[in-house]
Amino acid sequence: MADTLRDRCRWPVLPEPYAGALRLAVEFTLAETEPLGIVATGTVIRGEAHPASDIDLYVLHDAPHRRRVQRFFQGVPTEIFINPPHAVRSYFPSEHRAGRRFTAHMLATGFVVLDRSPVVDQLRAESRGWLDRPDELSAADAQRARYAAATHLEDGADTTPVDGAVAALLLAGAVTQMLELFVRSRGRPIPRAKALVSEVAALDPSLGEMVSRFASATSPAERLDAAQQIGDRVLQARGFFEWDSGPEPVPSVVDSASPRGSA
Missing domain, CATH: 1.20.120 (Four Helix Bundle (Hemerythrin (Met), subunit A))
Known part of the structure; x- marks a missing residue:
C-alpha cells in the first residue's frame, strides 16, 4: 500500500535539505497511517524559510483519533498533524473565535502532496472561506x-x-x-x-x-x-480601569461526585 501511495505523491520544488526531508517525512507518514490526503505547508513550502524553519505536514485520515508527531528528517525539524476530517471542521470555528486560524492557514496555503479523497479539496475550499471572514472580536x-x-x-x-x-x-x-x-x-x-x-x-x-x-x-x-x-x-490606559461585564449566564453544573449531585 505504501509503495502505491508513494507513486501517487506530487512534490513541490524545494532546495536541499528540505526536498529530501519532505520525502522522508511522507515515507514515515505512509508507514504510520493510511492517509486520505497529505498537505505540505509552512514557511519552507512557501519559500519564506528562516534558518530554524520547520516543515509542517497536515495529514487527513479516516481513523477516529488525532496525533501530532515532531521529528527530524535529514536534520530538518518536521511537525506532522494527523486528523480525521470532522475534527478539522471543528477547529475552523474555534480557532476563528480565538483569532488564531492555524488550521485554515496551513491547509489553504499548503501544497497537496497526496490526494485520495474529495474531502481534501473540500477542506481546502472551506479553509479559504474561513480565512476570508473578518475577525470576530466581541x-x-x-x-x-x-x-x-x-x-x-x-x-x-x-x-x-x-x-x-x-x-x-x-x-x-x-x-x-x-x-x-x-x-x-x-x-x-x-x-x-x-x-x-x-x-x-x-x-x-x-x-x-x-x-x-x-x-x-x-x-x-x-x-x-x-x-x-x-x-x-x-488601550487608552496604563493600568487598572473601571469596567463592568454585566450579568453573564453561567451553565448549571451538577457535580456527580458529591452526595447532592448523585441524589
Whole structure:
C-alpha cells in the first residue's frame, strides 16, 4: 500500500535539505497511517524559510483519533498533524473565535502532496472561506483583553524600579498582548509571532515605530516609557480601569461526585 501511495505523491520544488526531508517525512507518514490526503505547508513550502524553519505536514485520515508527531528528517525539524476530517471542521470555528486560524492557514496555503479523497479539496475550499471572514472580536472579549494587557503593563511599571529583569518580561508580555489586540481590533486575525510586528507596522506605522523603540530600549526606564506609549495608543490606559461585564449566564453544573449531585 505504501509503495502505491508513494507513486501517487506530487512534490513541490524545494532546495536541499528540505526536498529530501519532505520525502522522508511522507515515507514515515505512509508507514504510520493510511492517509486520505497529505498537505505540505509552512514557511519552507512557501519559500519564506528562516534558518530554524520547520516543515509542517497536515495529514487527513479516516481513523477516529488525532496525533501530532515532531521529528527530524535529514536534520530538518518536521511537525506532522494527523486528523480525521470532522475534527478539522471543528477547529475552523474555534480557532476563528480565538483569532488564531492555524488550521485554515496551513491547509489553504499548503501544497497537496497526496490526494485520495474529495474531502481534501473540500477542506481546502472551506479553509479559504474561513480565512476570508473578518475577525470576530466581541466587545466583551475586547474589553477583557484590554484589561489583561493593562494589568500586565501596570505590573511592569511597578517592578521597573526594583527588578529590571522581571519588569522586562512583564512588559514584553504586555506589549505582545496589546499588539495582538490592536490587530484584532482592525478585523484581522492574529498573525504568526514572527509576522506580528511587521503587520502592526503596516497597519499603523507610528505604532510600529513605538514597538521598535520598545524593542531597542537600552534602559528599564526607556523600555517602560515606550511600553506606556503603546498602552496610551492601543488601550487608552496604563493600568487598572473601571469596567463592568454585566450579568453573564453561567451553565448549571451538577457535580456527580458529591452526595447532592448523585441524589
